[in-house]
Amino acid sequence: MRVTNVVIAGVGGQGAVLASELLALAAIAAGHDVKQGEFHGVAQRGGAVFSHVRFGERVHSPMAPRGQVDFLVALEKLEALRYAHFVKPGGIVIANDYKIEPVRVGDQRPYPDDALDFLKTKGFQVMALEATQVALDLGDHRAANVVLLGVLSRSIDIPQEAWEQTLEDRIPERHRDLNRRAFAAGREAAPAGG
Amino acid sequence: MGDVTLMSGNDAVARGAWEAGVVFAAGYPGTPSTEVLERLAAYDEVDAHWSTNEKVAFEEAMGAALGGVRSMVTMKHVGLNVAADPFMVFPYAGTNAGFVVLVADDPGMYSSQNEQDSRYFAKVAKVPLLEPADAAEARTITGAAFDLSERFHTPVMLRTTTRLAHTRSPVEPGVRTEHERRPFSRQVSQYAIPVYARFRRVELEEKLGQMREFAEEFPGNVIEEGGPTVGVVTHGVPYQYVKEVCPDATVFKLGMLYPLPERRLREFCARFDTVFVVEESEGFIEQEMASFGIRNLIGKARFTNVGELSADLVAAGLSGAAIPTDFAKEIAVLPRPPVLCAGCAHRGVFSTLRKLGVLVTGDIGCYTLGCLPPYEAIHTTFCMGASISNATGFHRSGEDRVVAVIGDSTFLHSGLPGLVSAVYNQVPTTVVLVDNGTTGMTGHQEHPGTGHTLKGKPAPAVDYETVLRAIGVEQVEVVDPWDLDATERAIRAGLDHAGPAVIIARRHCRLLPITKTEVRIPYQVVLDDCTLCEECMAAGCPALIWGEDGPQIHEWECAGCSLCAQLCPMDAIVAVGEA
Numbered sequence: 001m002r003v004t005n006v007v008i009a010g011v012g013g014q015g016a017v018l019a020s021e022l023l024a025l026a027a028i029a030a031g032h033d034v035k036q037g038e039f040h041g042v043a044q045r046g047g048a049v050f051s052h053v054r055f056g057e058r059v060h061s062p063m064a065p066r067g068q069v070d071f072l073v074a075l076e077k078l079e080a081l082r083y084a085h086f087v088k089p090g091g092i093v094i095a096n097d098y099k100i101e102p103v104r105v106g107d108q109r110p111y112p113d114d115a116l117d118f119l120k121t122k123g124f125q126v127m128a129l130e131a132t133q134v135a136l137d138l139g140d141h142r143a144a145n146v147v148l149l150g151v152l153s154r155s156i157d158i159p160q161e162a163w164e165q166t167l168e169d170r171i172p173e174r175h176r177d178l179n180r181r182a183f184a185a186g187r188e189a190a191p192a193g194g
Numbered sequence: 195m196g197d198v199t200l201m202s203g204n205d206a207v208a209r210g211a212w213e214a215g216v217v218f219a220a221g222y223p224g225t226p227s228t229e230v231l232e233r234l235a236a237y238d239e240v241d242a243h244w245s246t247n248e249k250v251a252f253e254e255a256m257g258a259a260l261g262g263v264r265s266m267v268t269m270k271h272v273g274l275n276v277a278a279d280p281f282m283v284f285p286y287a288g289t290n291a292g293f294v295v296l297v298a299d300d301p302g303m304y305s306s307q308n309e310q311d312s313r314y315f316a317k318v319a320k321v322p323l324l325e326p327a328d329a330a331e332a333r334t335i336t337g338a339a340f341d342l343s344e345r346f347h348t349p350v351m352l353r354t355t356t357r358l359a360h361t362r363s364p365v366e367p368g369v370r371t372e373h374e375r376r377p378f379s380r381q382v383s384q385y386a387i388p389v390y391a392r393f394r395r396v397e398l399e400e401k402l403g404q405m406r407e408f409a410e411e412f413p414g415n416v417i418e419e420g421g422p423t424v425g426v427v428t429h430g431v432p433y434q435y436v437k438e439v440c441p442d443a444t445v446f447k448l449g450m451l452y453p454l455p456e457r458r459l460r461e462f463c464a465r466f467d468t469v470f471v472v473e474e475s476e477g478f479i480e481q482e483m484a485s486f487g488i489r490n491l492i493g494k495a496r497f498t499n500v501g502e503l504s505a506d507l508v509a510a511g512l513s514g515a516a517i518p519t520d521f522a523k524e525i526a527v528l529p530r531p532p533v534l535c536a537g538c539a540h541r542g543v544f545s546t547l548r549k550l551g552v553l554v555t556g557d558i559g560c561y562t563l564g565c566l567p568p569y570e571a572i573h574t575t576f577c578m579g580a581s582i583s584n585a586t587g588f589h590r591s592g593e594d595r596v597v598a599v600i601g602d603s604t605f606l607h608s609g610l611p612g613l614v615s616a617v618y619n620q621v622p623t624t625v626v627l628v629d630n631g632t633t634g635m636t637g638h639q640e641h642p643g644t645g646h647t648l649k650g651k652p653a654p655a656v657d658y659e660t661v662l663r664a665i666g667v668e669q670v671e672v673v674d675p676w677d678l679d680a681t682e683r684a685i686r687a688g689l690d691h692a693g694p695a696v697i698i699a700r701r702h703c704r705l706l707p708i709t710k711t712e713v714r715i716p717y718q719v720v721l722d723d724c725t726l727c728e729e730c731m732a733a734g735c736p737a738l739i740w741g742e743d744g745p746q747i748h749e750w751e752c753a754g755c756s757l758c759a760q761l762c763p764m765d766a767i768v769a770v771g772e773a
Binding site for chain 1: 198199200304328357360361362363364431434435437438439504505506509517518519520521524525526527528529530531532533534535566567734736739740750
């Protein structure tokens with residue numbers, strides 16, 4: 001079986017790392033070999049964070065080679081843009097239609113509001129969803145990461161039981177119900193590509 | 195897959211050490227090594243504690259190993275610089291029980307001031323060096339390191355990198371083996387003074403010869419047969435990149451990087467016209483192999499010594515393939531550097547220092563971010579503790595308005611000796627001790643000033659004010675950095691004082707659970723009163739952004755520090771509920 005490559009990107013504090021850990025745990029529960037690793041800088045919050053999750057029969061490199069990623073899950077539009085070159089031609093970008101202005105350090109150009117349209121012109125299948133709003137409606141904006149995992153779960157080879165087991169094992173009880181509902185909302189909302 | 199669980203390299207090193215029967219472990223937090231000690235502390239059988247710095251931690255673990263129990267010390271690469279003194283001396287005497295030094299390098303400098311290949315330290319110290327290639331190997335090789343240590347009575351260096359330390363992969367855990375305490379024999383001839391050490395020096399060379407023989411047999415040095423055309427010598431995470439992009443190569447994977455198995459490497463290289471040496475950072479293995487007289491090597495000429503390697507870079511080095519680039523040439527892929535958190539108490543200090551226009555020497559912690567816009571209020575950052583001693587030096591060079599900024603954990607690590615020197619030599623060094631009650635940058639570790647140990651037990655907390663007065667600092671003032679006026683007055687008073695002065699800017703890190711019990715009243719912008727002057731943007735706060743109509747505060751992000759409100763000349767920023 002070939003290796004499935006996923007990159008999860010976001011802004012520090014959005015839960016990109018937790019999302020990738022959940023995906024890796026679900027992949028292990030489904031019997032795959034897995035490598036999952038995140039890339040982040042010095043601070044706890046605010047900076048760009050991204051994580052690679054690779055699963056399949058045998059995984060070597062912790063990072064997927066550029067141009068070979070099957071799914072990019074982006075918790076923020078600018079971050080979708082930042083890592084899209086990892087995605088294979090025609091690959092899938094699952095994006096939170098949500099904008100976080102970066103604190104400016106030098107580059108004063110306006111925020112690229114057309115980021116997701118740009119990615120469509122590059123031939124990627126963009127699935128956009130207002131995941132932060134969906135999570136907010138469920139009770140907490142921070143569950144946007146799990147909403148997007150719900151979307152992703154429709155397209156990858158990990159059975160529903162493995163996901164349920166993972167949410168049970170990894171999410172503390174007081175947040176579990178919210179995260180279950182966020183995951184289900186993502187599965188239901190999974191928009192058509194294009 | 196049975197009991198297989200997902201572990202990071204750091205988790206797996208801790209697991210391996212626990213299984214190997216480690217009894218005592220010490221360290222100082224440093225990305226990417228930190229979690230090793232945190233995981234070890236979770237085991238009841240392991241007495242693990244944070245030390246004030248890496249030299250202290252090393253010497254404590256060394257003492258425990260001499261005292262007869264398996265011991266470990268953990269640190270990042272620059273920590274080994276601090277601990278280099280005992281590291282270089284200990285091999286002469288040799289250890290009693292197993293002693294392993296975990297050193298985590300940071301190629302790519304994700305969280306470091308330099309990119310240092312610590313493998314060279316092992317060679318200088320004449321200490322065996324092991325390195326795993328994934329989490330499962332991290333577990334087994336840690337156990338092998340303890341066995342090797344006891345076999346040759348030598349400290350063993352276990353080296354990881356950021357990618358290994360922070361990548362999670364499946365591990366099948368084992369059980370713990372206990373070891374009898376080995377009595378310490380008081381043989382002065384082994385442990386003291388040059389007249390004896392000269393004998394030890396000769397013995398160390400003999401031991402190194404024996405370890406070279408051991409390297410030839412070490413099961414972690416593995417040849418994985420592939421095709422007859424491409425031969426690769428590699429190690430650690432780069433091994434994974436090689437397997438990814440060149441699955442048909444014949445690969446010599448080194449788990450022991452010093453001393454190298456010279457005979458096996460010679461035989462291996464004789465089988466190929468050319469052998470690629472794929473290693474991250476410097477050409478350590480390549481240079482060692484060249485020193486054996488092996489000539490058919492391609493290493494650093496193709497695989498950069500700058501930054502982190504990747505599957506892409508290894509593929510490019512092996513075959514010359516192009517690497518896809520991002521879309522920055524076509525659309526504004528704006529940088530998103532890390533920033534101080536909303537409500538971070540450091541912000542009030544940097545806002546004030548920028549206003550005062552003083553020269554600021556910085557130190558190691560989240561507050562290094564004070565060098566970035568909008569503050570640009572840190573002008574130097576080098577190494578742990580350097581802020582204070584650098585400021586003293588700047589004074590000696592003729593600069594008279596210099597402020598050192600140092601965090602609480604860093605101050606206790608190595609800031610204190612610099613301050614004692616300033617007092618002793620009567621240099622009017624002004625220090626802002628940013629006391630956020632934790633080791634923030636590495637993820638909130640306890641330290642001697644927090645009142646708790648790594649194991650979560652209550653401990654005496656350093657009373658900074660008393661310490662400062664006891665070493666002779668006459669001007670000591672404590673301020674709340676959320677109060678800009680008070681912070682400015684205190685720093686001005688410190689600068690005006692004729693001798694050394696310390697301003698303690700004290701407020702908990704906003705990410706500490708204790709702050710969740712405080713009442714949070716977020717602020718909002720009253721756009722009717724706003725003149726769009728942008729003064730508030732000098733707060734550099736991630737909760738405050740420039741929206742379509744002007745400044746705008748993210749209510750769920752806002753910590754209620756009021757810094758932006760204090761900066762607003764129009765009083766157009768008010769607490770929610772006061773509008």
